[in-house]
Amino acid sequence: MDWVQIIFELIDLRSFSNLWYWIALAVLWSSASHWVIGVPFDMIARARREGGEALEDLEVLVRINTARTLTIARTAGLLLAGGICFVITTLVILGFWYSVEFAQAVLFLLVPLSILGLLTLRTSRKIVTGENTGAALCQRLTRHRLSTQVLGMIAIFVTAMFGMYQNIQIGMPG
Helix, strand or coil, X not given: CCHHHHHHHHCCCCHHHXXXXXXXXXXXXXXXHHEECCEEHHHHHHHHHHCHHHHHHHHHHHHHHHHHHHHHHHHHHHHHHHHHHHHHHHHHXXXXXXXXHHHHHHHHHHHHHHHHHHHHHHXXXXXXXXXXXXXXHHHXXXXXXXXXXXXXXXXXXXXXXXXXXXXXXXXXXX
């Protein structure tokens, strides 16, 4: 067995039967639900519990991250939206018209993340327009984390169902 064959067996493009894909999916959604608009959730819980300096730190960090998110949306939002739509369309065509499993797998990662990006943008706008201090800020961030977790659960469930279907179809003769 030569080294090229070993590498291609290690990096199998049949993603839904590859353990690394499922590990990456779990890490992706675990990280997404821990980092709420760029702020670690333990910092939100500490600010809610202790108040004072912890709350001030949270407010500053959220202000920085929401300003950054909204600036990116204002300056490059249209270009980013067009690029993301292009990539998603390309993956849909490759994945479902040409049956490229790797494209399907990337699509099942990218589409929910795009939805999460829109949710983050909406939450950032709500924070800037008034829910940017104290308990209202903590509640908004906690709500955003909950919606991220629900989106992640749905994404993992749909990906698992489709992955099992793909593995059954590939495993069947004929």
